[in-house]
Amino acid sequence: TPSRSLPLPPGPKRYPVIGSLLHVPVDLPWKTFHEWSKIYGDVVYVKIPHKKIVVLDSIEAVLDLFEKRSEIYSDRPQTVMNELMLVDRWCFPLIGYSSLWRSYRREFHQFFNQHQVHKYQPTQLRGCQVFLQRVLDSPSQLNQHILLLMRSMILKIVYDMNVTDLEDEFLRLANEGVEKITEAALPGRFWVEFAPILRHLPSWVPGASFKRYVEDLNPKMDELLDRPFYTVKRDYAAGTAGDSMAATLIHKLQSNEDVDKSQREYHTRNILGVAYAAGSDTSTAALQSFFIAMSLYPDIQTKAQKELDRIVGPGKLPTFEDYDRLVYIQAIILETLRWLPVSPLGLPHRVTRDDEYRGMLIPEGTTVIPNIWAILHNPEDYPEPYRFNPDRFIKNGSLNTSVRNPMNIALGFGRRICPGRWFIHSSLFITIASTLHTMDIFPDLGSDGNEFDPFTSENVYSGIKLTLGALPCTVTIRSDREPLIRDIAIS
């Protein structure tokens, strides 16, 4: 065990951003963290009352700790709100490194690992076709079509649910639930995080807003997790359930002679809910970044369309069969994940025992945050990092494996790495290829006549994730592709 007398990593003595850390919305903290790293190095200690935080600003430090020492860097910090909202029981992305987390993750992985995700290709393809038809019918509703595409795709795979409208009651409830959990995770949103004693206040006491928040949220969350699960269970019993993750797991539950059936049922219900909670907004945001990039880089759009015309041909829509030959599209996926990352600070890890790193002490219980934004914009790995340039990943007509792959950064690290990464990759592939093959994307000019700049606009990130309420671009369907879209037979 390292000596407690080792120095802590350097960091700001006074906390110039404490104000912003304690207020919502948190103002692009990855930028502040990166500024600190220029002064203190790539391992920065941030002292906040009652919390120990270390921010890692380089890929070297992240790999050294999260990957090489993953046995001690795979826990999650626990918050009072998580406990009150019971997410520490059902939502495994936030559960500590434990046998409970492991069993959830193992089950989840069975559905989303690289050998399984091809099963979802027909659903992904069908989802894209419906998307193209919707855009053709009402191009001005582009953002709504994107939201519906990604949300409905996951619900179809998880529960065989067919959602055709953003106003769908279940969808509205589900998004409210996800938003509330994310909001509660923001540093400083609830004072109870800084003074845990407050948790004992009754909810009518002024200042106990967190209690009312939880009392409002918890029954809704339960309903959200229960309703689709029990619908599939009922259909399964009646022999009418379609193919879905839920049906597979319910089948397993039925055939399992387990003593504790209700516990296993609770477990199953939760796994299914997590796919939606973790997968839908992230996928949507990634696709929104793609649309923004294309609107701002018309030359890249044209280059991609030429590749598609050459390889897929103007007379058909792209399919997964075209993947290997669509190298430029593959590079666009990587550049999309890099250029405007969905999750600039990832999810925090927590170290479970005292650790020594480069002669410094990282004390047990420290929250360790990877500065994914800074790593993806490091000019040594990605020259001119703010330019959207898929060619940086290509050499002699193939993907250049000597350039650091953003898939290994944007989706987190070590034992906690995003288990949805193969799924998101194939969702993005088919959507991006289908979109570029059929549409032209243009920027919407702001009231000042300028193009939208995602790096200076205030409305791109909310809290710690990419959240675009509106999409500053317009699309038109390429006229010779219209018949392709009209002719798709949607059953």
Ligand code: HEM
């Ligand atoms: C572009 C889209 C996505 C991005 C950028 C993204 C990013 C991330 C990141 C950064 C983490 C934290 C990793 C860490 O702790 O180091 C994570 C975890 C997770 N992601 Fe994703 N994700 C995306 C899509 C998805 C999808 C589609 C699913 C499900 C189908 C999913 C399911 C999860 C789950 C369950 C976890 C928690 C893993 C754990 O704590 O063990 N994600 N994701």
